[in-house]
Amino acid sequence: MKHFTEVIKNDKVLEPIFRVPAITAYNRLEGRPRTVDFGRSLRAEVRDALWYLTRQWQLGELQAEDAASPIDARLATRSLAFDRVSFAGEPAQPYDDTTPLEVAVERERFPWTLPAQIEAAELFLRGVPAAVRATVAAAARAKFPLDADLDWPREPDVQVLYRLAASRSFDGGKLLASHKAGTLGADLGAAAADVESAADTVANWRTRVFGAEQPGPPRAWLPDRLAYDVRISTAATANGEQALLTAPRYADGRLDWYAFDAAPADVKLGAPENGSPVPEPEVEALSFVPTAASFPGMPNPRFWEMEDRRVNFGSLNAKTTDHLLLIFAEMGLIYGNDWFVIPFEMSVNTLCEVMGLVVTDVFGDRTLIPPANAPAENKWQSWSFFSVTGESRDDWRGRFFWLPASLTSVEESEPLEAVSFARDEMANLAWAVEDTVPDGTGKGIETRLLIPDEPTPPPTIAGVRYALGTNVPENWVPFLPEHLPGAIADIRLRRGAMPPHGSPPVQPRRRGELLKEMPAPFYIAEEEVPESGIILSRRAQRARWYDGRTYLWIGRARETGRGAASSGLRFDQIDDVPPPT
DSSP: OHHHHHHHHOGGGGSGGGTSOOOOOOOOOOOOOSOSOOHHHHTTOOSOHHHHHHHHHHTTTTSOSOOOOEEEEEEEEEEEEEEEEEETTOOOEEOOTTSOHHHHHHOOOOOOOHHHHHHHHHHHHHHSOTTTHHHHHHHHHHHSOOOOOTTGGGOHHHHHHHHHHTTTOOOHHHHHHHHHHTOHHHHHTSOHHHHHHHHHHHHHHHHHHHOSOOOSSOTTEETTTTEEEEEEEEOOOTTSOOOEEEEEEEOSSOOOGGGOEEOOTTOOOOOOTTOOOOOOOEEEEEEEOOEEOOOTTOOOSSTTSOOOTTOOGGGOOOOTTOHHHHHHHHHHHTSGGGOEEOOOOOOTTEEEEEEEEEEEETTSOEEEOOOTTOOOSSGGGOOOSSOOOOSSOGGGTTTEEEEOOOOSOOEEOSOSEEEEEEEETTTTEEEEEEEEEEOTTSOEEEGGGTSOOOOOOOOOSSSEEEEEEOOOOTTEEEEEEEEOTTOSSOEEEEEOOOOOBTTTTBOOOOOSSTTTSSOSSOEEEGGGSOTTOEEEEEEEEEEEOTTSOEEEEEEEEEEEOOOOOOOOOOEEEEEEOOOOO
16 A cells, blocks of 8 residues: 555656557467478477487476385275164164165155056966956955046046056955955955966966055155165174164155264164174285276376377366366376276175275385375365265365165156245245146146146126125145244244135145155254245156166155246235126
């Protein structure tokens, strides 16, 4: 500031030379080739090799920064498999890598759709002896009829299938329930030997295709958080060590190592009932020959080698948030020849601790390589990739790597059900809008196609009509703010219901599972519905595991919504009504 004041007080700034405007122009010098053949230029010929080497020595280019190359790497590791899992705070239960982690966490009950009911019925009849098949089929149609849904008249595909099968087939789901209850023979008036074996075939088919029967809401599902809660742990070692990883807010559909955090050291997960004994951690020492890291299009470390033109580093368009792209570009362009790869195999569902890494170079020197994010004077100086961390577990930093039994490729269906949660500031509440619900065949259908049109109000002589409150679409479910017990400012959202509508009055229906699976009162934490809203969906998923088995399950996922909603809900309204003609 002092310097600026002195400049202003200087009388020379008022001289004419300082008041003459000036324009500065810049020109770029570009080479103009005089030939179309660049072969000689690309050869990079050297006229005086001795002068070239002398010049390199003078500028210090012959002074190498790295004095040796690695020729041997010794790695000491300790690994232990996870053997127990806990869902939503429940007691631990056994777990192994025969089932993918996503399937174990997300799996829920598959609904008995109309095609599944018919297929189970046909499979049952094929197992019944031919002599009594017609009699058993008639009894099954009478005892286990196919029930129609109120929405099926508005679902053309389902309505056609129901009309074809209503008089020819029966509900295989009801038949299987009777078989599990032990009353199938009495219900059909047939000998147990004629029907029980066929019913066992149906039960095995159901388990093979859809997995073991599951409860309605998934065991790991937290309704008030609209997310899964899962904890997975190793067995406690002889000295009391136990690795416990938690994923309390998992809802994005992919359960990998980065979804978990390390629990505090004093938090333990008890042994499951009927759990098998787990061996002590396995310590292994391995020796490898390091190989240089490379990737397609990586710049060559030597000047006299031609580059691969498949990758053009000059056209990289990296933003300040493209950390991964910037790191790999810097590694390839500057430090590419400083990185080496050591092959190491791990079993899935295993936690591996790197106890030590010793590298031997060509001069015989051995170097102990510490973790890149080892505790330092300043934590901001450390960095790490693929490491599990926790708020209070500094000893986890840089020493552990977890390879979960998670899926790498999953086939997903279109949403079977989708519910949009949004705030309505004008009505001072939140709405859950059923955008998509399952139809009779199990596919998703837009809810607006199932809602009947609102009847036109009858004309009045006055030309106006008083309404205590306006109507909202049937698929809009209100969630009302309610104070937390013992709190003054904190609130939660409680599921409500709109009054009956139509003539005669009809109670609004909840067609999907997400809004009707929980009995009243059903609460959602207020912070789970942000200003942007959320979209909660259910999808059928199919994947093949590494042992060849195929898994089919229904999972839930949450994504960002479409912002606030306006239901148009108003109270004490006077509407214009056309007079009678």
